Amino acid sequence: MSFEWVNLETLAVVLGIGYLLLAMLESSLCWYFAFLSTALYVWIFGDVSLYMESALNVYYMAMAIYGWLQWQRGGADKSGVKIIRWTARQHILGVAIILAASVTSGYLLSSNTAAKLPYLDSFTTWGSIFTTIMVAQKVLENWLYWIVINSVSIYLYIDRGLDQTAAMFFLYLGLATVGFLMWKKAYDTQNG
Numbered sequence: 001m002s003f004e005w006v007n008l009e010t011l012a013v014v015l016g017i018g019y020l021l022l023a024m025l026e027s028s029l030c031w032y033f034a035f036l037s038t039a040l041y042v043w044i045f046g047d048v049s050l051y052m053e054s055a056l057n058v059y060y061m062a063m064a065i066y067g068w069l070q071w072q073r074g075g076a077d078k079s080g081v082k083i084i085r086w087t088a089r090q091h092i093l094g095v096a097i098i099l100a101a102s103v104t105s106g107y108l109l110s111s112n113t114a115a116k117l118p119y120l121d122s123f124t125t126w127g128s129i130f131t132t133i134m135v136a137q138k139v140l141e142n143w144l145y146w147i148v149i150n151s152v153s154i155y156l157y158i159d160r161g162l163d164q165t166a167a168m169f170f171l172y173l174g175l176a177t178v179g180f181l182m183w184k185k186a187y188d189t190q191n192g
Contacts, residue, residue, distance in 0.1 A: 012040035013168045020172060023135065024179040026186070031068035035061055048160045049116050052105065052125040059129055067136040083138045083187040091141065094130055101126040117156055124153045140187050143180035147173060 015037035022030030038060035045054035071081055086094075105126070106119035115121060127149040134142035150172045157166035 008040050009044055009162060009164045012037045012044060013164050015040070016168055017171065020175050020179070024175065024182055026071075026138075026183075028068055028071040031064045031071070034067070035064035038064065044162070044165075048162065049114060050121055050156070050160060051113060051115050052109065052118070052121040053156075056125040056128055060132065063132045063136060067132075070136050081138050082190055083140050083183050085140050085187065086134075098123070098126045098130050117159060120152055120156050124149055124156060127152075138183075140180070140183050143176045143183065146176040146179075150176060 015033045019030045019033035019037055022033060038057040041057040042054050042061070045051075045057060102119065102123040102125075104122075106122040109115040109118035109122065127145060131142050131145040131149060134145065150169045153169045154166050154173075157163075157169060
C-alpha cells in the first residue's frame with residue numbers, strides 16, 4: 001500500500017468516526033461525514049482488490065444523500081424521523097436476503113475475478129447495504145447488525161493491510177453498543 005493511500009485512509013477513518021458519533025446523537029450532519037468518508041474509501045478499497053467494499057462505498061455515497069434527505073424531511077408525516085423497531089419476521093427476511101446475496105456474489109467474485117476473500121467481502125457488503133437502509137429509517141436494531149458486520153470487517157481489513165480501518169471498525173464495535181443503548185433509551189422515551 002502506498003503512502004498516499006495511508007494518508008487518505010487516515011482522513012477516511014477520521015470522517016468515518018465523525019459520521020458514527022453524529023449518527024449516535026441523531027444529528028443529520030452525520031450524512032455529510034458519511035459522504036466524504038465513503039468517497040475516499042471507493043478508491044482505497046479498489047486499490048487493495050476489495051471490489052465489493054469499493055462498490056459498497058459508491059452505494060454509501062448515494063445513501064448519505066438519501067439519509068440526509070430522509071432525516072431533513074422528517075419522515076412521511078414531516079414530524080421528524082422517529083426510532084422504530086422491526087418485527088422478528090422482518091429480521092428473518094432481512095438476514096435471509098443478506099445471506100443469499102452474499103453466497104451469490106461471493107460465488108461470482110470467486111469464479112470471475114481476483115477478489116480477495118470474496119465471500120466475506122460479499123457478506124460485509126450486503127449486510128452493510130441492508131443495515132444502512134435500517135439506519136436511514138432509524139430502525140433501532142441496526143446497531144446490532146453493525147456489531148456483527150463490523151466484527152467480520154475487522155478480519156477482512158487486517159488481511160488486506162488496512163490497519164487503520166481495522167482499528168476504526170474495532171472502535172465501531174464499542175460505539176455500536178453505545179449507539180444501541182442511546183437509541184433504545186430514546187425509543188423508550190418516545191414510546192413511554
